[in-house]
Amino acid sequence: MELWEIEQCLGKAVKGEVISRESMKNHTSWRVGGPADIMVLPSSAEDIRICRQFATEQGLPLTVMGNGSNMLVKDKGIRGIVLKISRGFNQVEVKGTVITAEAGAFVPTLSVRAARAGLTGMEFAVGIPASVGGAVSMNAGAHGKSMADVVSGIAALTGDGNTVFLGKEDVGFSYRKSGIPDKGLVILTADFDLKPGEPEEIMAANKINLEKRRRSQPLEFPTAGSVFANPPGQWAGWLIENAGCKGMRIGDALVSDKHANFIVNLGMAKAEDILELITRIKNLVMQKYHVELELEVRVVGE
Ligand SMILES: Cc1cc2nc3c(=O)[nH]c(=O)nc-3n(C[C@H](O)[C@H](O)[C@H](O)COP(=O)(O)OP(=O)(O)OC[C@H]3O[C@@H](n4cnc5c(N)ncnc54)[C@H](O)[C@@H]3O)c2cc1C
Numbered sequence: 001m002e003l004w005e006i007e008q009c010l011g012k013a014v015k016g017e018v019i020s021r022e023s024m025k026n027h028t029s030w031r032v033g034g035p036a037d038i039m040v041l042p043s044s045a046e047d048i049r050i051c052r053q054f055a056t057e058q059g060l061p062l063t064v065m066g067n068g069s070n071m072l073v074k075d076k077g078i079r080g081i082v083l084k085i086s087r088g089f090n091q092v093e094v095k096g097t098v099i100t101a102e103a104g105a106f107v108p109t110l111s112v113r114a115a116r117a118g119l120t121g122m123e124f125a126v127g128i129p130a131s132v133g134g135a136v137s138m139n140a141g142a143h144g145k146s147m148a149d150v151v152s153g154i155a156a157l158t159g160d161g162n163t164v165f166l167g168k169e170d171v172g173f174s175y176r177k178s179g180i181p182d183k184g185l186v187i188l189t190a191d192f193d194l195k196p197g198e199p200e201e202i203m204a205a206n207k208i209n210l211e212k213r214r215r216s217q218p219l220e221f222p223t224a225g226s227v228f229a230n231p232p233g234q235w236a237g238w239l240i241e242n243a244g245c246k247g248m249r250i251g252d253a254l255v256s257d258k259h260a261n262f263i264v265n266l267g268m269a270k271a272e273d274i275l276e277l278i279t280r281i282k283n284l285v286m287q288k289y290h291v292e293l294e295l296e297v298r299v300v301g302e
Contacts, residue, residue: 033073066131103133
């Protein structure tokens with residue numbers, strides 16, 4: 001099938017948007033990456049199911065993404081279909097102490113909703129620019145807490161088009177990981193089990209967490225947050241800084257002076273530049289500390 005045919009077929013089948021040859025620079029926080037052959041922005045769980053089924057039937061690769069804040073898309077882009085679950089599928093419902101959010105809901109918005117509803121527990125996530133699906137899949141965390149501390153269960157779509165409900169223990173959370181990719185699931189909704197608290201105190205905690213980030217992270221540039229996961233008992237940022245990598249630059253990709261585990265895009269960085277910088281950082285940390293750094297960001301595309 002030609003791209004225009006896929007665009008037409010999917011365009012008729014789903015309620016959300018379908019675009020062809022869409023630059024991934026517009027959809028990743030690093031602002032790098034070549035085009036996605038086809039991008040679908042679903043507006044319902046049914047759109048997600050239809051898109052997944054279509055990809056399977058047509059033998060097309062399917063890449064699921066949320067807000068693109070943890071992705072490095074290579075310069076030649078992504079073949080097949082990119083299913084971007086974000087703004088079109090972002091309803092949030094508060095019932096007692098439980099918040100149910102669709103996978104595309106923006107995590108900082110969810111934190112603010114929780115604060116306004118007088119629910120505590122989501123303050124750690126107020127500065128994580130993720131979708132709920134991406135944050136749960138990555139077990140995103142900060143300030144000593146992570147999604148595993150607040151998620152009580154999820155609804156997800158299986159490879160054969162069924163919806164399953166998983167309790168927290170079946171999501172398979174570990175440090176910055178979950179069992180979602182291995183199970184081949186697409187997260188549809190997540191339940192957050194929070195505790196009652198004082199809205200003013202919760203909002204004050206949110207403010208403090210945001211302020212800490214502003215002080216320690218290069219938020220003025222496009223980045224993907226921490227590039228490497230912290231090795232057990234160590235800080236990747238400390239290892240990178242002390243291996244002498246701060247300020248290293250390839251093209252427009254620069255190891256941040258403010259936080260060594262962030263690579264900033266000064267404007268025109270290519271994925272190739274970032275990947276080269278990643279290799280150099282890994283080599284220098286290995287030479288000096290004999291530690292193998294593991295990527296936290298997900299590299300996709302060709
Ligand atoms: C300025 C900045 C600060 C950051 N700070 C933090 C931080 O403090 N802590 C932290 O942990 N991370 C942080 N990050 C990284 C990033 O926000 C998290 O990893 C986040 O969880 C990624 O969510 P996303 O929606 O952007 O996912 P994406 O980057 O779009 O995707 C990430 C992964 O999730 C999968 N995924 C996305 N949606 C779904 C779904 N619905 N179902 C199944 N799989 C899905 C994708 O396939 C991919 O493998 C930061 C990033 C930036 C740019």
